[in-house]
Amino acid sequence: MFGWEMVKLSTDEIGQKIATFKNVDTGEVIEKPFTAANINPKSAPHPELLDGGIADESGLVEIFISVCVPHAPTQAGKGCLPRGQGP
Numbered sequence: 001m002f003g004w005e006m007v008k009l010s011t012d013e014i015g016q017k018i019a020t021f022k023n024v025d026t027g028e029v030i031e032k033p034f035t036a037a038n039i040n041p042k043s044a045p046h047p048e049l050l051d052g053g054i055a056d057e058s059g060l061v062e063i064f065i066s067v068c069v070p071h072a073p074t075q076a077g078k079g080c081l082p083r084g085q086g087p
Contacts, residue, residue: 004030006039 001021007029008020020031045059055061 005042 003024004021005024006019007022010018010020012018012033016033017035018031019034019037020029022029043059045055045057049055049059049061050057
C-alpha cells in the first residue's frame with residue numbers, strides 16, 4: 001500500500017494476524033487482517049548516488065531510452081527517435 005507505513009503487528013482475540021498502518025500524509029490509522037505479507041523496511045538512497053548527482057533527493061534515477069526501429073524512418077529520415085520522443 002503506497003503511502004502507508006506499517007506501525008504495528010498484532011493478533012486479535014481469535015488469533016488472526018492484524019497489521020496497523022498509518023497514512024504518511026494524513027496520519028490516518030487503519031487496521032487490516034492478513035495471512036501472509038511481503039514487508040519492505042524503510043530505505044534511503046545511497047549517499048554515493050546523491051553526492052554524485054545520479055539520483056534526486058527521493059533516490060530516483062532518471063532513465064533515458066532511445067528507440068530505434070529498423071526500416072521505419074522518422075520525419076528526419078532516420079530509424080531512431082530523438083531522446084524524449086520514444087514510447
